[in-house]
Structure formats: structure tokens, C-alpha cells
Amino acid sequence: MKWDELREEDCPVARGLSVIGDRWTMLVLRDCFLGIRRFEEMQARLGITRHVLADRLRKLEADGVLRRDQYQERPARFEYRLTEKGKALYPVLVSLVAWADQHVPAREQSGITLLSRDTGEPLEPTLTDAKTGQKITHLTVTARSNR
Amino acid sequence: MKWDELREEDCPVARGLSVIGDRWTMLVLRDCFLGIRRFEEMQARLGITRHVLADRLRKLEADGVLRRDQYQERPARFEYRLTEKGKALYPVLVSLVAWADQHVPAREQSGITLLSRDTGEPLEPTLTDAKTGQKITHLTVTARSNR
């Protein structure tokens, strides 16, 4: 299965991965969430090749995850910002961080801690049901196919 | 940056992606969460080439996400099951499903709905702080680097 076929799949996992399912995309989005907006800065921070970065930015724009804003004319210069669709990926990013912190050891201390903007306290991200507040784990959930 | 270098990064996003940051891995894990355990069945369901599937299963085993259990001798036959580390990826998978359902439209109806195993009601997955129950969004959180 190729990338274009993946996007046409019925399963939401497959469709999600058609957007973020590669080595670089979530790293680009991480930088976007950290406020990085420009090509040069991303390239320097990420250690991605310019070629691939240009390609990913274009795909993310085409998918509506990033918006390309011109911030100067002549020479034309652009910056990339998260759209609402892009911002909605935050839980995926945070879940990934939480998992990696617990299960993929770093040589040194873990890279980042998440803090509440209100209280400054460290956060412990948990997936719950919005209505009942019940924790969501593979034991408490079943999946039903809609067909 | 190559795969091996990614794993050595300080950032937990990078370390997480060194395990699940490719087109196929999360699809393999999706099937594992659905109870699929054998090579042939995965290959048939996923439309992945046998070569790549064999490679991913090996990598996931090496990373401690799956366990390879021999279920018969002569000829030796194996099945793959999630370890605790693998099961801990459930929130990442669910966050991805929730995002794709809302933001990556399918041609037909969405593939799956998540139901509470207790009540049978549909679930609305939300990321909250385990202590305060506060919702976690990119607006309510700051990240601090630990160095």
C-alpha cells in the first residue's frame, strides 16, 4: 500500500497515518507547537534535509495542518503556523511524549516536562472520557466497526 | 538524521518516533490491539509486504513493544502479543483515531467507534491531568526543558 492508498482507507488509524505517519512530520509539528515558524530555523533544529523539510511543509499545508503566511514581500518570505486542525493534534503529541518518557529511556534525563500554565505544577496526561471522566485503557474499551 | 540517531535524541518526541514513526508500525499495533497475533493474518489484513512486516515485527520485538511467543514446535510457529510497554501505547492510538475521525474525512462513514466496555456507550476521548482533571490543550500547557 502506498501513501495515496492509505488516505483512502476506511480505518481512522490509516487515515491519520496518511498525514502524520512518517519519521519527520511529528517532529516538524513539535517545533510548530514550540513556536518555531520558519524554514531555516526548523532545518537547523531538526537536522532534517532541506529537501525533505520543504516536502513535508508542503504536504502539511495541503492537508490543512499548517498555514503558509507570507510575512514579507520581495524577497517573498513565509512562515508556517498551525491551523485548528493542526492544533487538534496536540493530544497525539502529548500522548507520545508521555509514553516515550515512561518507556523509551534517554541516556540523560528526559527532555521536557509538561507544566500547567495556571498552576505551574507538572502534569500527568491521562486519556479519559469527556462525559464520565472514566479512564480509557485497552481494557475498558471496545471498538465497533461502523459498517 | 537516521533511525539510530533518532533514538539517541534527548527529546521524547524523537525517541518515541524512533519506535513508532513510520507508515506501518501503528497499523501493526492497531491489529495487535484488535487481537490479531499471527503473521499471515496481519499480512492479509494490512496489505503490507511480507518483507516489511517481518522487519517491523522484529523491530517491535527488539524494542520490547511486542513479545514473540512460540505456540507450536515443528514446524516452529510464533505469535506476537503486546507487552505492557506496547499496551501503554493505547492512548497514542486512541488520540490518533479521535483526531482522524474529526479531521481527516473518510469517503464513507468513519471506520470505528469506541465504546465503554462497562456501559456500551460511545466514548469521547479527552486528554486530562490525572491529578486535577483539567483538560490538556496547547493553551493550558507549557513545556519545560530539563537541562
Added chain:
DNA sequence: TTCGTAAGTTCCAAAAAGGAACGCACTTGT
């Protein structure tokens, strides 16, 4: 005039993925 900055593009080599067929050690059906 040369240097630096920003956002790419071009070119070529290396790595990864796709596709189909083959191998091996059984088990089952006729």
C-alpha cells in the same frame, strides 16, 4: 564588493519499500 539571510531547488548516491516468487517443514484431503 563581498558577506549574510531566507527559502527553497538541483543533482547524485544510499536506504527503504513494493511485488512476486521461492523455500521449508509440516498437515490434510483424495
Added chain:
DNA sequence: ACAAGTGCGTTCCTTTTTGGAACTTACGAA
């Protein structure tokens, strides 16, 4: 007995994707 089927891969070859470095274009500053 013999052919076909099952399960889990591996091999071989082609296509796609990355990596790495240099080049381009349009400026502003020293």
C-alpha cells in the same frame, strides 16, 4: 502415496524515498 494447503518467512529485482552537499534568487548590511 501424492498433491495441495498452511504458516512464516527469505530472495530477487524494481520503484520510491532519504541523505548530503552545492547552487539559486533577491535582497540588506559592512
